[in-house]
Amino acid sequence: MATGTRTGRSRFTLIFLLLTSATLLTLDARDFEPLQRTEETLSDLISPLRSGADRVFEPVGDAWAGVTGYDELESENDALRQELQKLEGQQILDSDAAIRLESLLDVLGLPYVQDIPNVVGEVVTANVGNFDRYSVQINRGAEDGIRNGMPVVTRGGLIGRIDGDPGRGHSRVTLLTDPSFEVGVLVVGTEDVALASGGGRGEPLMVTKGLEIDTEVAVGDEVVTSGVDRSRYPPGIPIGTVTDIDFDEARLLQLLTVAPSANTDSLSFVTVLLYDPLEDG
Amino acid sequence: MTMAGAYVRSGLFLLTALVLHLALFSDLRVLGVAPEVPLALAVTAGLVGGPERGAIAGFAIGLGIDLYLPTLFGLSALIYTVWGYAVGLLEERIFRSAWWINVLVTAAATAGGLLVYAVLGELLGEVNLYTDRLYTVMIVAAAYNLVLSLPLLGLWHWSWPRLLGEER
Numbered sequence: 001m002a003t004g005t006r007t008g009r010s011r012f013t014l015i016f017l018l019l020t021s022a023t024l025l026t027l028d029a030r031d032f033e034p035l036q037r038t039e040e041t042l043s044d045l046i047s048p049l050r051s052g053a054d055r056v057f058e059p060v061g062d063a064w065a066g067v068t069g070y071d072e073l074e075s076e077n078d079a080l081r082q083e084l085q086k087l088e089g090q091q092i093l094d095s096d097a098a099i100r101l102e103s104l105l106d107v108l109g110l111p112y113v114q115d116i117p118n119v120v121g122e123v124v125t126a127n128v129g130n131f132d133r134y135s136v137q138i139n140r141g142a143e144d145g146i147r148n149g150m151p152v153v154t155r156g157g158l159i160g161r162i163d164g165d166p167g168r169g170h171s172r173v174t175l176l177t178d179p180s181f182e183v184g185v186l187v188v189g190t191e192d193v194a195l196a197s198g199g200g201r202g203e204p205l206m207v208t209k210g211l212e213i214d215t216e217v218a219v220g221d222e223v224v225t226s227g228v229d230r231s232r233y234p235p236g237i238p239i240g241t242v243t244d245i246d247f248d249e250a251r252l253l254q255l256l257t258v259a260p261s262a263n264t265d266s267l268s269f270v271t272v273l274l275y276d277p278l279e280d281g
Numbered sequence: 282m283t284m285a286g287a288y289v290r291s292g293l294f295l296l297t298a299l300v301l302h303l304a305l306f307s308d309l310r311v312l313g314v315a316p317e318v319p320l321a322l323a324v325t326a327g328l329v330g331g332p333e334r335g336a337i338a339g340f341a342i343g344l345g346i347d348l349y350l351p352t353l354f355g356l357s358a359l360i361y362t363v364w365g366y367a368v369g370l371l372e373e374r375i376f377r378s379a380w381w382i383n384v385l386v387t388a389a390a391t392a393g394g395l396l397v398y399a400v401l402g403e404l405l406g407e408v409n410l411y412t413d414r415l416y417t418v419m420i421v422a423a424a425y426n427l428v429l430s431l432p433l434l435g436l437w438h439w440s441w442p443r444l445l446g447e448e449r
Contacts, residue, residue: 010333010366017340017362024344024355025405035354043348046300053304061308068311128307128349130314130418131399131410135351163351172351180408 040167047170054124116234117274119144123267124170133201134178136267141166144272149232151225151273156262157238158183158225159270171272175264176239177201184226185239187256190215193226196239196258202265205240207256208248215254217245223258230277237273238262291326291440295338298322299345314418316425317391319346321433323361324390324426327369328383329437339365352407360401364394380434387430392423 027035121138140146142165150162152173160181163174174181181198185207194210211217221242227235244257302318309315319342327335343358350357368390372383395418399410 010331010336013333014336014362014366017336018359021340021343021355021359021362025353025359028354029405039348039354046296046345046348049296049300050303053300057301057305057308060305064309127315128303129346130317130395130422131402132351133313134409137349174351178409 036165040165043167044169051124117145119146119272119274120269121171121272122269134175134181134198135160135163136173136175136270137170138173138270138272139170140272141169141171143168145274146171146272147274147276150275151233151237152270153237153273154262154267154270157240157260158233159262159264159267161232162272173270176205176260177203177264183233183239184228184231185223185258186226186235187211187215187217187242188222188224190217193228194256196223196256204243205258205260207254207258209253211254211256213247213249213252213254217242217254217256219243219245222261223256232275232277234273234275234277287441291334291338291437292341294436294440295322295342295345299342302346303349311425312417312421314421314425316429317395317422318426318429319343319357320361320364320391320394320422321387321426321429323365324368324387324394325383325430325433325437327365327367328372328386329434330369330441331373332366332369334441335365335367335369336362337365339363352402352410353405356398356402356405356407360394360398364390364397380431383434384427384430387433388423388427391426392419395419395422 024035119140121140121144123136124139127133127135138152146162146166148162148165151158152160152162158176160173160175160178163172166172176183176198177200178198179200183196185194185196186192187194190211192211192215194207196205196207199206207223219242223239223242225231225233225235225237225239227233238261240258240260242256243259246255246257247253248255298318302316306318307315322342323335323339326338330338339361340358343361344355347354347357368386372386396415399415402410
């Protein structure tokens with residue numbers, strides 16, 4: 001009898017919890033604001049504990065990364081050394097890649113990113129799960145003026161955008177390597193606005209839409225955000241460099257492979273551009 | 282210990298485990314895969330506490346980790362609730378708690394839970410869950426949780442001391 005009662009009670013508990021979970025899922029899918037505020041509040045409550053634990057365990061994580069990523073680190077160092085030598089050799093030819101890009105942008109009449117108000121944030125957590133490989137959390141949020149969709153950059157260029165409504169003091173950044181990430185781009189020197197999408201972690205971006213077959217593009221050309229009307233990204237943010245060009249004869253389009261100019265693998269600090277296309281554009 | 286005391290203790294245990302997962306375990310990656318501590322907590326709660334406590338612990342830790350995942354809020358809670366309950370039920374009716382069976386069950390349930398998470402997530406419109414990498418994640422996370430299961434089982438016994446040898 002007691003066992004039967006217990007079984008009945010545990011079934012009731014299960015059904016109650018499942019219905020609660022399903023309700024939360026539905027509300028979240030519909031962007032129910034009170035739920036999002038509750039999530040932010042809960043997250044903010046845990047935040048001090050987490051920050052303290054982060055500080056305590058950071059050396060452990062670093063040591064682990066050093067041990068498990070040693071081979072990767074070594075090959076990365078080799079690649080960087082080669083890259084450095086190549087850059088030193090090219091220094092005379094193109095004295096400063098940034099100046100060259102700026103001058104090209106200037107020719108196109110594109111404004112500089114530096115004119116846009118921005119907030120620097122520290123990456124507090126990279127991925128906490130095994131499925132969120134394309135997002136990081138930063139320690140700046142709504143109280144710093146950050147809103148959903150704002151572009152996030154580093155010195156190298158665009159690295160992603162703010163994803164979802166930020167918490168008071170934290171927000172999530174979706175990285176441009178995310179295969180579902182799309183951004184309107186322009187190959188510097190051309191007028192065709194194309195669409196680039198993420199290719200996965202450690203993979204180049206792909207431009208598969210919008211670039212007509214007769215547009216003159218060469219390997220090595222710089223790619224920047226297009227900033228077309230109401231785009232969520234301002235024009236002229238560096239995206240990367242064209243490394244390969246292919247042709248889709250059926251659709252009469254060019255398909256570009258673009259090596260991102262910013263490294264998204266080991267982010268420490270990022271800059272959120274407080275850019276609202278409706279206000280600024 | 283009173284039942285309320287046991288729940289407070291297990292609540293503190295879950296909160297501590299969540300913070301440790303966020304600050305420490307999520308960084309301890311092998312082949313880019315971190316241990317699935319929250320899922321292991323739900324499963325071991327079911328193994329130690331039975332279906333009802335497994336479901337409650339799974340729901341609580343699922344909600345906690347959902348705060349930090351980009352997927353829909355409630356997805357982990359839903360799956361961990363079912364997993365905690367189901368494992369608790371199986372343990373009660375079939376396994377009857379040989380320690381090594383519990384360890385293997387934790388590993389197998391981790392792999393199964395991740396598969397269900399990916400499939401259900403994709404069905405609900407999430408992206409990048411059911412990918413080629415999923416099977417690597419399942420294997421490595423299962424191996425990780427196999428190792429973690431013993432301390433977690435011990436900690437659940439500590440959280441619910443009255444349960445040992447008594448009614449669930």
